[in-house]
């Protein structure tokens with residue numbers, strides 16, 4: 001039996017649309033139980049998610065190796081679906097690992113990134129799911145790679161609304177064009193955010209997390225809690241709130257050790273959803289053989 005864990009990811013971090021992402025300590029776990037007459041996957045998601053070859057994890061494994069012999073798989077997960085925490089990317093990375101492990105391939109992180117990016121289309125979720133930490137994914141002349149960016153010492157206060165928002169739907173509200181000045185501002189602020197990470201400057205990092213002009217202004221109408229949570233924290237002198245991935249999850253980055261106080265503040269607002277204080281996953285996926 002082999003067990004794969006893949007972390008949840010928070011893409012964009014406001015400014016890094018389709019290129020920046022962070023791994024968090026929520027996990028998708030896939031157990032390869034053993035060979036079977038047909039592909040089956042036991043999972044906790046209910047009837048809406050297929051339990052056969054159509055399941056995203058199995059489909060990904062079979063897209064990689066169409067002749068892969070059927071196996072029985074079992075999934076447990078604390079990554080909610082369609083909430084902006086990268087559940088589909090975690091499933092794709094897990095599916096590729098299932099394919100490679102059953103086939104007996106060497107596991108190569110750079111190759112996995114290439115394969116996962118081909119399926120997912122934007123690398124900001126798959127890169128941190130593979131490498132952990134904060135990843136700046138780059139596509140240069142069609143070639144994808146990723147660079148680890150250091151982070152200030154922080155924790156992620158995470159608000160997960162009760163409703164789903166499919167990434168497809170949240171991409172459909174984005175404009176075809178943006179004002180020239182917004183593009184200039186985005187470049188300046190993204191460079192400053194990366195720099196704040198390298199300098200481990202939490203105050204600057206928090207201010208910059210709120211400067212996006214490419215997607216949050218357009219998605220805010222789908223996720224009214226973004227403005228509410230920002231206002232609540234601003235009234236208490238706390239910056240660092242952004243829309244995680246395509247939403248609807250909202251994350252506020254706070255200094256390590258300060259999360260619990262901020263959590264109590266957020267709980268008082270009684271918004272409909274779940275509050276989690278998450279730490280950063282620094283290592284990406286893991287594989288254990290037992």
Ligand SMILES: Nc1ncnc2c1ncn2[C@@H]1O[C@H](COP(=O)(O)OP(=O)(O)O)[C@@H](O)[C@H]1O
Nearest residue numbers: 056081082083084085086087088089091166167
């Ligand atoms: N572990 C999984 N097994 C099967 N399908 C999954 C799994 N995780 C995610 N998915 C599929 O991906 C969809 C969510 O993808 P997406 O809209 O990109 O949201 P997210 O922000 O969670 O990645 C789910 O509705 C489901 O169809």
Ligand SMILES: N[C@@H](CCOP(=O)(O)O)C(=O)O
Nearest residue numbers: 011018084085086167245246
């Ligand atoms: N850059 C993408 C990220 C989508 O992340 P997800 O976790 O919501 O799937 C986007 O903003 O569309």
